[in-house]
Amino acid sequence: MGEAPAFIVDDLHGNFPNGLFLKSKSRETALNIGDRTYVIGATENESSGIIGIRVFDKSTCEWVIPTVLGTKPGPSKGQSAILLDEDRILVIKGNSTFDDCFWFLEINTAFVREQKVRLGKEVVAWSKGVVSEGDKPIVISGPSGVGKGTLISKLMQEFPSMFGFSVSHTTRAPRSNEQNGVHYHFTERSVMEKEIDDAKFLEFAAVHGNLYGTSVEAVDVVADKGKRCILDIDVQGARSMRASSLEAIFIFISPPSFEELEKRLCARGTETEEQIQKRLRNAKVELEQGNTPGLFDHILVNDDLVTCYENLKKLLGLNHGVETTQKSVPNLIHVPLEHSVARIDQKILINFGAPEQEKSSQNMFVLNLSSIKGGAPARTRGLSIYAAEQSRNGTTDSKMPS
Ligand SMILES: Nc1ncnc2c1ncn2[C@@H]1O[C@H](COP(=O)(O)OP(=O)(O)OP(=O)(O)O)[C@@H](O)[C@H]1O
Numbered sequence: 001m002g003e004a005p006a007f008i009v010d011d012l013h014g015n016f017p018n019g020l021f022l023k024s025k026s027r028e029t030a031l032n033i034g035d036r037t038y039v040i041g042a043t044e045n046e047s048s049g050i051i052g053i054r055v056f057d058k059s060t061c062e063w064v065i066p067t068v069l070g071t072k073p074g075p076s077k078g079q080s081a082i083l084l085d086e087d088r089i090l091v092i093k094g095n096s097t098f099d100d101c102f103w104f105l106e107i108n109t110a111f112v113r114e115q116k117v118r119l120g121k122e123v124v125a126w127s128k129g130v131v132s133e134g135d136k137p138i139v140i141s142g143p144s145g146v147g148k149g150t151l152i153s154k155l156m157q158e159f160p161s162m163f164g165f166s167v168s169h170t171t172r173a174p175r176s177n178e179q180n181g182v183h184y185h186f187t188e189r190s191v192m193e194k195e196i197d198d199a200k201f202l203e204f205a206a207v208h209g210n211l212y213g214t215s216v217e218a219v220d221v222v223a224d225k226g227k228r229c230i231l232d233i234d235v236q237g238a239r240s241m242r243a244s245s246l247e248a249i250f251i252f253i254s255p256p257s258f259e260e261l262e263k264r265l266c267a268r269g270t271e272t273e274e275q276i277q278k279r280l281r282n283a284k285v286e287l288e289q290g291n292t293p294g295l296f297d298h299i300l301v302n303d304d305l306v307t308c309y310e311n312l313k314k315l316l317g318l319n320h321g322v323e324t325t326q327k328s329v330p331n332l333i334h335v336p337l338e339h340s341v342a343r344i345d346q347k348i349l350i351n352f353g354a355p356e357q358e359k360s361s362q363n364m365f366v367l368n369l370s371s372i373k374g375g376a377p378a379r380t381r382g383l384s385i386y387a388a389e390q391s392r393n394g395t396t397d398s399k400m401p402s
């Protein structure tokens with residue numbers, strides 16, 4: 001665990017030059033951003049607990065109900081909200097634990113702007129905040145038959161608690177050894193097309209005549225388990241991912257020769273001769289694209305499997321073969337319904353109690369947002385949280401909750 005930055009508890013007894021207190025008790029919070037007021041918590045059906053969003057446009061004096069994208073927070077009994085910048089609002093769900101209380105409502109991020117143009121209407125997007133070290137996902141790409149799946153399986157077997165596989169959607173038929181939900185989510189084309197339209201995919205591509213795609217949920221599920229996500233996607237998908245908000249490490253696996261690639265595809269015995277020829281034609285293009293400057297961070301040649309696997313581990317800093325212990329994350333700490341938040345730069349102070357109550361450092365936590373990464377439509381990673389503590393000699397101190 002890195003050293004937690006100092007937070008001056010004394011500062012919080014006075015005024016906040018660049019922060020403010022908000023109470024979570026009320027179901028609705030209104031925030032002014034430019035000529036708009038965002039009302040968070042407003043919902044047509046109060047009993048559902050769904051956090052609704054309404055926008056009041058002061059220039060037209062009209063209410064707008066935006067299209068809400070991203071994975072939405074579950075029902076909430078009350079929440080606080082604080083403006084982070086002109087692009088996003090931090091929403092803290094009361095009565096929930098740290099693993100489900102930090103949510104970002106994006107109002108003007110690159111993703112939201114893109115979707116506004118695509119849909120031609122007002123859009124906002126939720127992104128769940130994940131308290132973690134924020135290791136970047138790993139994208140493994142390369143032509144069919146090069147050994148991507150084989151290398152990923154080895155990694156997952158050796159480091160089961162460190163890595164999680166992003167289970168893609170595909171419209172191709174399952175092979176005899178493949179299980180739905182494990183190897184792929186096997187899907188009807190019409191269903192997948194509808195879900196693509198609903199912005200449920202981080203990326204998708206037509207590959208060898210079928211649709212393949214990575215859903216937002218596939219990546220979120222892995223992040224929620226505190227694991228590092230591994231994606232097996234084609235070069236088109238890697239290109240889309242590169243352009244998305246998902247910051248990842250991009251690795252291209254190359255065969256020692258085209259003949260060897262053909263040999264492996266034939267030996268696998270999972271495709272017809274016609275399908276193999278199609279995959280080989282596509283492989284030629286993918287091999288050329290593998291060298292596109294700036295697309296891949298690393299290129300590994302999979303000649304001898306053992307050597308290639310060792311090189312992959314080296315590249316990921318795993319060459320000692322020992323699974324590192326996961327860093328402890330104080331996810332089980334419960335944030336009460338009534339809490340207040342204050343902001344000082346990239347640090348948010350969360351006080352478990354009303355602002356007027358005597359502030360006890362035991363009830364104060366600092367949420368540090370200085371290293372956040374990612375964002376809608378996927379998770380916002382890299383949040384860190386620690387208890388604010390005042391030491392006996394009056395100096396500033398901080399520690400992680402145990
Ligand atoms: N270094 C290697 N030497 C020889 N055979 C290998 C090597 N790596 C993988 N293979 C074999 O090659 C075949 C293709 O490997 P794999 O299925 O992992 O490829 P892939 O890149 O995941 O393919 P696809 O993109 O079609 O899913 C498998 O039968 C696998 O056992």
Ligand SMILES: Nc1nc2c(ncn2[C@@H]2O[C@H](COP(=O)(O)O)[C@@H](O)[C@H]2O)c(=O)[nH]1
Pocket residue numbers: 141142143144148168169172203204205207208212213214232233234235236237238
């Ligand atoms: N763009 C994406 N490509 C994907 C995804 N999942 C898998 N793939 C790629 O498809 C081919 C063929 O896979 P196969 O299982 O039919 O042999 C291979 O290159 C995979 O990398 C995805 O979600 N998006």
